[in-house]
Amino acid sequence: MTRDTQTPVDWVEVVIPVGAQDVDDVAALIASEVPAAAAGTEQRGDEVVFWVAQADAAAALAETRDAVTRWQANGAAVDPSRVRIATALPEIEWRDAWKKYFKVSKLTRQFVVVPSWERYAPLDSEVVIDLDPGMAFGTGTHASTRLVLEEIQDLADREITPGRILDVGCGSGILSIAASKRWPGSTVVAIDNDQLALDATMDNASINRVADRIVTALTPAGEIEEAFPLVLANIQANVLRSLLSALVARVAPGGTLILSGLLTPQAQPLADEFVAAGLRLTRVRPSTDDPQWSSVTLRR
Known part of the structure; x- marks a missing residue:
């Protein structure tokens, strides 16, 4: 990029x-x-x-x-x-210097992240995400991102196919792209408060040939009127808490909300707050790679 x-x-x-x-x-x-x-x-x-x-x-x-x-x-x-x-x-x-630390990474049973400057021959079952994060957060190597990808993998393994997906705080676009590639019939709305992140998302979506199914916007979550079968939010706990009402409102009946970016001691208390707001807790998942991080999955 x-x-x-x-x-x-x-x-x-x-x-x-x-x-x-x-x-x-x-x-x-x-x-x-x-x-x-x-x-x-x-x-x-x-x-x-x-x-x-x-x-x-x-x-x-x-x-x-x-x-x-x-x-x-x-x-x-x-x-x-x-x-x-x-x-x-x-x-x-800086954008060149950090590249030596970013290598091909298999993040779930199917998802493999490949830096845009490297080449990789995937297995038939693998979903490859070609990625250049630029100045945006999200190479997939952080435990919080892996946790969301694992939850996406779990939904796909259970043959759940959300037609519309909202990615709140999209960063490099890795989650939007993963969802688009795993569910070819789906479309994604990716939002962030940083134009650099939106630019990175669309650049990476183009590299992965899914740009026609991802729309980016600076629109705050609270100003979006649509409800989605799947909502993803990999952000810090204090931001997730401030967005609680907006995130709950964005989840369609029967839909799923995946929260990450949480230190493990923060996960259950935050999950309880979302349950009190009307969602049902599916699970709190500690990272197997780095147990100090956890994700929360809820359903309406």
């Missing part, structure tokens, strides 16, 4: 030093509780890093230090005074 027609964004790194024993936990907290880190984090030894546009650096630094102060009070080996801003690679260089 190329963006030669767009002005490159100047990015900076927000760097959080962490005691070695707490790196995994703090990385999970950052991804879940710091909105500026929603696009993902990277662990570098005893530091956790995420990226923001230079114009947003001051606000992101203050937000992160506030969160780190809370975690320190709860015993985490972090120090808000050591959280800092660092210079990041220019966007064009």
